[in-house]
Amino acid sequence: MAFWTQKKVVVTGGYGFVGSHLVERLLEAGANVKVADFAPGESARNNLQAVERDIEFQEADLVDPQACGKVCRGAEIVMHLAAKIRGVGYNVKHHGEMFFSNALMNLHMMEAARLASVDRFLCVSTVGVYPKECEVPTPEEDGFKGEPEASGFGYGWSKRLAEVQARCYKDEYGMKIAIVRPYNVYGPRMDFNPETAPVIPSQIRKVLEAKDVITVWGSGEQTRSFTYVSDEVAGMMLAVEKYPEADALNIGTSEEIKIKDLVRLIVRLSGKNIQIEFDKTKPSGADRRCPDISKAERLIGYQPKVRMEEGLQKTMDWYLKRTGASQ
Numbered sequence: 445m446a447f448w449t450q451k452k453v454v455v456t457g458g459y460g461f462v463g464s465h466l467v468e469r470l471l472e473a474g475a476n477v478k479v480a481d482f483a484p485g486e487s488a489r490n491n492l493q494a495v496e497r498d499i500e501f502q503e504a505d506l507v508d509p510q511a512c513g514k515v516c517r518g519a520e521i522v523m524h525l526a527a528k529i530r531g532v533g534y535n536v537k538h539h540g541e542m543f544f545s546n547a548l549m550n551l552h553m554m555e556a557a558r559l560a561s562v563d564r565f566l567c568v569s570t571v572g573v574y575p576k577e578c579e580v581p582t583p584e585e586d587g588f589k590g591e592p593e594a595s596g597f598g599y600g601w602s603k604r605l606a607e608v609q610a611r612c613y614k615d616e617y618g619m620k621i622a623i624v625r626p627y628n629v630y631g632p633r634m635d636f637n638p639e640t641a642p643v644i645p646s647q648i649r650k651v652l653e654a655k656d657v658i659t660v661w662g663s664g665e666q667t668r669s670f671t672y673v674s675d676e677v678a679g680m681m682l683a684v685e686k687y688p689e690a691d692a693l694n695i696g697t698s699e700e701i702k703i704k705d706l707v708r709l710i711v712r713l714s715g716k717n718i719q720i721e722f723d724k725t726k727p728s729g730a731d732r733r734c735p736d737i738s739k740a741e742r743l744i745g746y747q748p749k750v751r752m753e754e755g756l757q758k759t760m761d762w763y764l765k766r767t768g769a770s771q
Contacts, residue, residue, distance in 0.1 A: 447685045448473035454519040456506060456553060457526030458499070459484040461634045462626070464491035466523065466677045471498055473681070480504045480515040481526065491633050507548040512556035521684060522557045523566040524550070529599075530640055539598030546602035554609055554621075564620045564688050566680060567610045571627050571696075571735070572600035581736035584692045587625070593730070610690040620688035624680055627696025627735045631673030631755060632762035643703070644670060648760055651710045657719045662728020664704025664720075669734040671696045672750035672758075682744040694735035697748040703728070706752075713757055 453470055457463040458479030470477050478500040479492070492499065504511040506526050516522055528545040535542055550567070557565045574582055575590035587607070592600025610621040630644040638649060650658045679695030687693065701709075704722065711718050740746040750758075 448475045448681070451475045452478070452518060452520045454478045454480055454515055454522045456480045456504075456515065456522070456524045456549075459488040459491055460525065461491075461631075462629055462673055462676060463525045464488075464633055465631070465673045466525065466680060467492060467499060468495055469674075469677050469681065471495055476500075478502060478515075478519070480506070506553060507545060509552040509556065512552040513559065516553075516556040516560035516562055519557075519560065519562050521564045521566075522553065522562050523568075523680065523684065524553045525566075525568050526553075527568070534640065535596050535599060536594075541598070542596075543598035543602045546599060547605050550602065550606035551609060554606070554613060554619075558613060558617055558619055564622070564684050565610075566684050567606050567621055567623045567690075568680070569603040569607055569623055569625045569692060570596075570600065571625055571694075571733070572596040573604050573607070573625065574600075576730055579736075580732045581698065581734045582694070583736040584625070584694055584739055587692055595729075607690075607692060614690035619690075621690045622680075622683035622688045623690060623692040624683050624695045625692055625735075626671065626676050627694060628668060628670045628733075629673055629676045630670050631759050634673075634759070636763060643668070644706075644756070644759065645763070647707050647710055648756075648763060651707070651714050651716065651718060652760075652764070654716070654718050657721055658707070659721045659723050660703065660707055661723055661726035662703065663724050664707065664722045664728075665702060666728045666730065667700045667702050667732045667734065668706070669696055669698065669700050670706075670752065670755070671748065672755035675748040675750055679740060679744070679746045679748075682746055683740075686744040693740040693744065693746075694737050695740060695746065696735040696737055698734065698737055699748075699752055700732075700734045701752055709753060710756060710760070713753070713760055 573587045578586040613619040636645040
């Protein structure tokens with residue numbers, strides 16, 4: 445952790461789900477942290493309540509290049525986590541908006557970091573760069589095969605663009621840029637809004653609110669790999685420290701679980717007696733999704749530590765505490 449001591453680090457999106465966990469970890473490692481974000485609402489402000497006095501906050505609209513320039517001024521490391529992220533239902537209707545907003549933020553932040561002579565930059569990509577028909581476990585090389593999966597087409601292309609920009613800036617300007625592709629991150633502080641929540645908070649909420657029966661889309665046979673937020677944050681920090689080579693790394697876990705088994709595990713942890721029904725008329729997505737993390741293991745010593753059951757329990761405990769509910 446000596447690498448981070450007294451480093452001047454900017455975290456964009458630092459009040460968000462993953463960003464707030466990263467900010468806390470950086471402070472623990474001895475960094476001086478500035479958070480750049482929209483003015484946080486009450487929920488987001490709670491994410492950093494425990495460390496708010498230890499950080500600097502700069503309100504910024506990162507689609508504005510001048511704002512990005514101010515954010516990067518004086519920074520040694522910029523970790524760009526800010527993104528416009530929505531649920532699948534929104535994404536499929538707004539590919540243009542998702543592409544434009546995220547592409548602008550990525551383009552302006554990396555250029556601002558270059559102009560400010562920032563020493564290192566973290567480019568946060570996405571599992572959404574991968575095509576639907578990719579090898580599983582998925583190696584990083586598949587990130588530019590075919591087209592990004594249709595449901596996240598605009599967002600996926602905005603992140604491919606960011607990766608290309610990183611490679612170009614390394615080649616022409618010698619910038620030290622780390623690229624990570626997070627895999628289905630979950631944990632405390634994530635989005636539990638039923639309109640936008642991804643699979644884990646959506647299923648946790650369904651189970652905790654259900655009386656007798658819950659309905660799950662698809663057959664439940666499809667498998668997914670989920671990464672607990674502390675492991676994701678550790679991978680991001682290792683990538684910046686050890687591999688700023690503008691070469692993408694999957695940061696995830698090789699632990700796979702069928703969706704039906706995930707829901708059963710949530711039901712068991714809840715202590716409730718609930719019947720699970722599967723609606724096979726609804727879409728279930730790809731049959732299998734799991735990253736090949738051998739490259740990150742080899743190059744930066746990344747090792748995920750939190751198993752699925754432990755991570756789910758922590759996430760459920762946080763949600764119950766936040767809502768004042770009881771199991």
